Amino acid sequence: MTRDDDGGNVIMMTARWRMPVSARSRQRMTKLKAAVVMTAALTASVAACGTTTSTSTSTAGGKLPFAGQTVSVFTNGPSGANSAATSSYYTYLGNLFHAQTGASVNWVYYTSSSQESSTVEASVATSTGPDIFAVGSGFNGTIYGTKAFHVLSASNWSAVGGRSSFSPSMLTMAGPSATQDIGVPYESQPFILAYNKAEFAKAGIKAPPTTWAQFVADAQAVMKANPGTYGDSLDPADAYGPWKEVWSYALQSGGNLVSPNGKTSTLDSAPVRDAVQFYLSELYQYHIVPPQCLTWTGTEQEAAFAKGQVAMITDATYSLLAEVAGTPVASQIAFAPMPDVPIGSATRPKGAPAAQSIVSGNYWTIGNWDKNIPLALAFIKVGTSAQVQAEQFKLLGENPVTNVALTALAKSNPTMESFITAQANSTPLPFTAAWSYIEAGVLAVVSHSAQQLATSGSLSASYVTSQLAAADSAVQPQLSAG
Amino acid sequence: MLRMGEMLGRRGSKETAREGSGSGVPPPALETRPARRGRRPWYRREHPLLLMVPTLALLTLIVLVPLAVVILTSFMNITESNIAHWLAAPFTWLKNYASALTGPNVLGVSALQSIWISLAFSLITTAVGTPIAFLAALTVHHRSRGRTAIRSIYLIPYAIPCFVTAILARIIFLNQTGLLDVVLSDLHIASRNTYWLIGPNAFWAMTITDIWASWPLIYLLLLAGLAAIPKEQLEAAIIDGTSTWQRLRYVVIPRLTGVYSLAVLLSTFNHFGNFTLPYVMFGGVPPTSADTLPVNIYFRAFSSFDFGVASATAIITILVLGIPGLIYMRTTRLAENPMKAA
Numbered sequence: 001m002t003r004d005d006d007g008g009n010v011i012m013m014t015a016r017w018r019m020p021v022s023a024r025s026r027q028r029m030t031k032l033k034a035a036v037v038m039t040a041a042l043t044a045s046v047a048a049c050g051t052t053t054s055t056s057t058s059t060a061g062g063k064l065p066f067a068g069q070t071v072s073v074f075t076n077g078p079s080g081a082n083s084a085a086t087s088s089y090y091t092y093l094g095n096l097f098h099a100q101t102g103a104s105v106n107w108v109y110y111t112s113s114s115q116e117s118s119t120v121e122a123s124v125a126t127s128t129g130p131d132i133f134a135v136g137s138g139f140n141g142t143i144y145g146t147k148a149f150h151v152l153s154a155s156n157w158s159a160v161g162g163r164s165s166f167s168p169s170m171l172t173m174a175g176p177s178a179t180q181d182i183g184v185p186y187e188s189q190p191f192i193l194a195y196n197k198a199e200f201a202k203a204g205i206k207a208p209p210t211t212w213a214q215f216v217a218d219a220q221a222v223m224k225a226n227p228g229t230y231g232d233s234l235d236p237a238d239a240y241g242p243w244k245e246v247w248s249y250a251l252q253s254g255g256n257l258v259s260p261n262g263k264t265s266t267l268d269s270a271p272v273r274d275a276v277q278f279y280l281s282e283l284y285q286y287h288i289v290p291p292q293c294l295t296w297t298g299t300e301q302e303a304a305f306a307k308g309q310v311a312m313i314t315d316a317t318y319s320l321l322a323e324v325a326g327t328p329v330a331s332q333i334a335f336a337p338m339p340d341v342p343i344g345s346a347t348r349p350k351g352a353p354a355a356q357s358i359v360s361g362n363y364w365t366i367g368n369w370d371k372n373i374p375l376a377l378a379f380i381k382v383g384t385s386a387q388v389q390a391e392q393f394k395l396l397g398e399n400p401v402t403n404v405a406l407t408a409l410a411k412s413n414p415t416m417e418s419f420i421t422a423q424a425n426s427t428p429l430p431f432t433a434a435w436s437y438i439e440a441g442v443l444a445v446v447s448h449s450a451q452q453l454a455t456s457g458s459l460s461a462s463y464v465t466s467q468l469a470a471a472d473s474a475v476q477p478q479l480s481a482g
Numbered sequence: 483m484l485r486m487g488e489m490l491g492r493r494g495s496k497e498t499a500r501e502g503s504g505s506g507v508p509p510p511a512l513e514t515r516p517a518r519r520g521r522r523p524w525y526r527r528e529h530p531l532l533l534m535v536p537t538l539a540l541l542t543l544i545v546l547v548p549l550a551v552v553i554l555t556s557f558m559n560i561t562e563s564n565i566a567h568w569l570a571a572p573f574t575w576l577k578n579y580a581s582a583l584t585g586p587n588v589l590g591v592s593a594l595q596s597i598w599i600s601l602a603f604s605l606i607t608t609a610v611g612t613p614i615a616f617l618a619a620l621t622v623h624h625r626s627r628g629r630t631a632i633r634s635i636y637l638i639p640y641a642i643p644c645f646v647t648a649i650l651a652r653i654i655f656l657n658q659t660g661l662l663d664v665v666l667s668d669l670h671i672a673s674r675n676t677y678w679l680i681g682p683n684a685f686w687a688m689t690i691t692d693i694w695a696s697w698p699l700i701y702l703l704l705l706a707g708l709a710a711i712p713k714e715q716l717e718a719a720i721i722d723g724t725s726t727w728q729r730l731r732y733v734v735i736p737r738l739t740g741v742y743s744l745a746v747l748l749s750t751f752n753h754f755g756n757f758t759l760p761y762v763m764f765g766g767v768p769p770t771s772a773d774t775l776p777v778n779i780y781f782r783a784f785s786s787f788d789f790g791v792a793s794a795t796a797i798i799t800i801l802v803l804g805i806p807g808l809i810y811m812r813t814t815r816l817a818e819n820p821m822k823a824a
Contacts, residue, residue: 113766114761114780114784117784118784121562121565121783121784121787121789124565124566125565125566125568127566142562142787143562145562145563146562146563146565146566147563147566148565148566236680236767237679237680237764237765237766237767238765238766238767239765239766239767290658291657291658291675292656292657292658292659292660294657294677294680295656295657295677295679295680295764295765296765297765297766368566433562433563436562436785436786436787437588437786440588440589440781440785440786441588443588443589443767443785444588444589444590447589447767447769447770448590448770450680451680451681451769451770454657454677454680454681455677455681455682470586470590471590474585474586474588474590478786478788481561
């Protein structure tokens with residue numbers, strides 16, 4: 001190469017000095033070696049940048065049924081306070097699976113709900129992807145609607161230990177009916193009320209609230225006895241928090257967010273309006289939550305509880321223990337079922353469920369593109385075995401889902417009674433592909449109402465009603481089409 | 483008109499001749515290209531084009547094919563119930579575009595509203611960030627003590643990943659306990675109970691954060707532009723007795739026009755497509771005032787699973803972004819060849 005003397009542009013040189021053959025050969029070899037080294041380094045770095053990790057791939061001998069094979073499992077990656085424990089759980093499960101079957105697990109992690117959704121959708125659209133997907137109970141209806149996941153037959157259930165061996169409440173979200181299940185539950189996360197015993201004791205409160213009226217009264221009493229502490233907090237900026245509280249309160253009031261068949265939206269009904277209003281009235285009417293929580297997510301709620309700034313946290317899970325570990329609150333935390341009687345009433349309306357928690361947990365589902373269903377079922381069988389269920393609780397605090405493991409946990413750990421009761425009494429959501437629209441509709445109403453509250457300092461029933469009517473109009477066409 | 487290969491060949495021959503008539507010292511072993519008289523084979527003539535084939539193939543695979551799929555799906559009714567067989571989904575033609583522009587997403591915001599939010603966000607951010615970047619570039623253009631350190635400091639906002647910036651901003655803009663509310667209330671400018679992460683103020687919180695995070699991009703481009711200004715021109719201006727302002731006005735700024743246009747274009751694109759900032763900063767549910775076009779598309783696709791409308795919204799985004807792109811190309815073409823304008 002040389003530089004043109006008049007323009008500064010680089011041009012090709014057509015006459016060049018010829019290097020001796022031996023030197024050129026050496027140079028070529030050097031370049032070749034460098035290219036090989038760089039390619040190897042690049043390949044290694046690209047592999048290291050991926051989000052997959054696999055357990056040992058060495059075969060364990062020919063006698064094992066799936067020796068040398070690999071199953072890929074799409075699940076949430078280790079993160080947050082439970083990161084190390086989650087990694088340990090995956091390692092434990094992978095190693096046990098390898099020991100029992102000779103096969104390996106290729107864990108494919110997602111780190112956000114958006115990544116989860118996009119990967120599921122991309123897999124469905126292309127009919128390729130991981131063999132097994134770990135899916136939350138609220139997402140099961142949606143993925144069932146894609147018709148791209150394996151419907152479990154009776155023999156499939158037998159291969160994982162039999163349908164009857166699982167917690168009946170968890171099975172309600174495994175599929176639309178007993179013969180159309182697509183998911184096998186492997187962990188349960190019932191929602192519960194967490195409270196600070198010390199702050200309650202200082203206020204002279206002996207037992208956690210069982211009605212929402214008591215809840216408000218207790219919160220006010222705690223605030224009075226513990227200056228600077230709030231009774232509760234909200235998380236309107238959380239994509240997954242507020243709708244659960246609205247759903248719970250609406251059901252306890254005798255209403256619902258959608259008709260039982262999932263075809264008609266009831267977002268514009270009076271119980272739903274009351275539920276939205278009660279949720280936000282904790283700020284503008286009862287003043288039992290910090291004003292800044294109008295922009296909080298669940299993470300910020302938990303952080304405030306861990307600092308002792310709020311005395312109660314609704315819809316908490318057992319994983320809150322990991323959040324408060326190492327703080328003074330760790331020794332003061334206690335759990336109880338969520339209140340189940342609407343404010344202004346002594347009892348729930350006739351026929352209204354307690355609805356203290358949705359059926360909450362995770363399920364393993366198998367993509368229709370999976371060519372090795374027996375291997376996937378073998379993995380699920382190991383993952384739901386009593387041994388792994390016990391280890392899962394030990395490491396992650398997630399409730400077991402099999403009857404045997406639940407009985408064992410209740411015997412060995414009496415403090416888990418509240419969680420086990422909450423799991424047994426949890427109420428299933430309508431199993432409809434359109435549930436995501438309902439959830440999004442409530443999300444929009446809460447978000448707009450919170451904005452109204454932040455802007456004007458008040459929230460009228462008429463504003464909430466108009467927002468619910470708008471959400472109802474937006475959601476109904478989707479339900480009708482589904 | 484000569485083809486590139488022919489141009490290179492002619493220049494090569496000329497240069498060989500020039501080197502051959504040198505000082506008399508014989509050059510090392512030289513390989514001269516023989517003069518070509520007859521018509522060369524096609525693969526010789528089209529050599530540059532052939533070399534571009536791998537790049538064009540990759541571009542087609544990475545850019546054009548996905549774009550074609552998005553265009554196709556923007557005319558189809560694709561939801562979670564038929565995404566597994568999306569090629570068989572029914573065509574709705576322009577209905578998705580109408581739904582996107584007029585119908586609200588799950589957060590109650592239409593694509594048309596989101597376009598205005600994104601436009602205002604991009605233009606304000608660029609308009610405020612550009613002078614900051616220009617002044618910053620001027621401060622470190624000349625050699626001075628500590629220049630390297632200052633240049634490094636200037637790059638800090640740009641070096642911080644967007645999601646970290648969003649989390650930091652969230653902490654700063656929190657109601658009551660956030661740094662901004664504390665400072666403003668201490669200065670008696672605003673109440674400590676001012677909400678920045680919700681309601682109409684959310685737009686300004688997002689805009690201020692993005693200005694802070696993104697001005698170094700323009701700064702870097704302008705700095706490169708400043709370095710490219712020939713020293714002789716500035717020296718000549720000094721000899722002519724110009725003031726600093728006159729040199730800036732008549733030498734520096736005109737020479738920076740091209741770079742400046744590119745910086746503004748890139749910055750606008752960058753802000754317009756910013757999804758991470760509003761999504762992380764507002765905790766996953768952006769308020770209406772911060773429901774930008776990328777956020778709108780996200781909620782269409784991953785909350786409502788309305789892939790057809792999401793694709794239509796994405797195409798609308800491309801069209802909207804194409805306008806400044808076309809303006810840029812038009813102005814740069816005119817700058818290169820003013821005669822074409824006549």
